[in-house]
Amino acid sequence: MKYILVTQTFAPRTGGMQTVMIALSKRLGSLAETHVFPDHFISNQNKSWNEKIFIHNNFSPKVFRSFIKKKLVSKVFKDGDIIICDSWKSVKAVPHNVEKVIVLAHGQEYLSVTKKISLIKKSLDRATHIICSSKYTHELIKNLNITDTKKSVIPPTYSLKKVIINKQNSSRSLNTLNFLSIARLEERKGISLVLDALGSLVKSNSIKHSFVWNICGIGNQKKQIEEKIKLLNLSNQVKLIGKINNQDKDYFLNSSDLFIMPSYSVGKSIEGFGISYIEAAAYGIPSIAGVEGGVKDAVLDKKTGWCVDPLNKDELLNVLLEAINNNKKREKFGSQAKKQFIDEFLGEKVFRKFMRTIST
Numbered sequence: 001m002k003y004i005l006v007t008q009t010f011a012p013r014t015g016g017m018q019t020v021m022i023a024l025s026k027r028l029g030s031l032a033e034t035h036v037f038p039d040h041f042i043s044n045q046n047k048s049w050n051e052k053i054f055i056h057n058n059f060s061p062k063v064f065r066s067f068i069k070k071k072l073v074s075k076v077f078k079d080g081d082i083i084i085c086d087s088w089k090s091v092k093a094v095p096h097n098v099e100k101v102i103v104l105a106h107g108q109e110y111l112s113v114t115k116k117i118s119l120i121k122k123s124l125d126r127a128t129h130i131i132c133s134s135k136y137t138h139e140l141i142k143n144l145n146i147t148d149t150k151k152s153v154i155p156p157t158y159s160l161k162k163v164i165i166n167k168q169n170s171s172r173s174l175n176t177l178n179f180l181s182i183a184r185l186e187e188r189k190g191i192s193l194v195l196d197a198l199g200s201l202v203k204s205n206s207i208k209h210s211f212v213w214n215i216c217g218i219g220n221q222k223k224q225i226e227e228k229i230k231l232l233n234l235s236n237q238v239k240l241i242g243k244i245n246n247q248d249k250d251y252f253l254n255s256s257d258l259f260i261m262p263s264y265s266v267g268k269s270i271e272g273f274g275i276s277y278i279e280a281a282a283y284g285i286p287s288i289a290g291v292e293g294g295v296k297d298a299v300l301d302k303k304t305g306w307c308v309d310p311l312n313k314d315e316l317l318n319v320l321l322e323a324i325n326n327n328k329k330r331e332k333f334g335s336q337a338k339k340q341f342i343d344e345f346l347g348e349k350v351f352r353k354f355m356r357t358i359s360t
Helices: 016-029 062-076 088-093 114-124 135-142 169-173 191-203 222-231 246-254 275-282 313-325 327-345 347-358
Strands: 003-006 034-037 053-055 082-085 101-105 129-132 150-153 176-182 210-216 238-242 258-261 287-289 305-307
Touching: 003 016, 003 062, 003 088, 016 034, 016 053, 016 347, 034 062, 062 088, 082 088, 088 101, 088 114, 101 135, 129 135, 129 347, 135 150, 176 246, 176 275, 191 222, 191 258, 191 313, 210 246, 222 238, 246 275, 258 275, 275 287, 275 327, 287 313, 305 313, 305 327, 313 327, 327 347
Parallel strands: 003 034, 003 082, 034 053, 082 101, 101 129, 129 150, 176 210, 176 258, 210 238, 258 287, 287 305
Antiparallel strands: none
């Protein structure tokens, strides 16, 4: 038996689903021969696979891509193999004689699906199992009335491992709190709204501690955020770090006290789960998250962090005040976030659940 991943998202491109698919390929490849069929070219320089993982590049134009990919998959597939698709869109490239098709469902791809409803249902009807990233996604799928298909909720944290925590004590001795955001700089991440709230709190002298907020990431809102930082006179406290690598990420997570990303829906864009919150939880860091999408699976309100509607200015101000000024509560939530990570989100545990699920 082989595992075959049919995907539109894969490394070296970056993003949540790319991380999920690369992690799954590595874990599956440790068990059996695994074949990956991406939508883009992957050079040998970008491959870090073991000898059981094979990449099948597809050089065809987009209009022919699914058809060509289906032909390529047909040459590899044998009876008994399991095919895993990153979304309903990839099912189009699965040969019709395949009996076991696993489809991952993240969430955002099922918003405003009226025009695509027949295509989505046709694809999902072929699935023997749908793996949803969150309870929110599960509800979206449930509303589509897909019949005779098993549905499960498994958090997409296959890549996450236990970490060595080495908190930087120098900042704490100076009574300075370190805030962190690791996100694409776009409207729905809520960064701009938090800046407005922090500006108000600083101006009114409501914050007990000095703080530094490191914002890591790039995106189309970068210039707007830069201008707002200057306008609010927060240049000494708020730092735009830009794109970071894994070593940088480890450094910032090791030295941070609070993770901030109160995301909300903007048009057809929403947080399907929020792996960044769980990465923070692994380091014992509580989060300020939003209330929409799948984030409530990742951050438990008043237990592992705070879930807030960032569009509600008063609510956001109150949450920020409590998260910053109440040291005991922040540390308690961080400790509970770490425990939840070990119990529910550790990569090896969710992968074992994934394997039990697709084996039924």
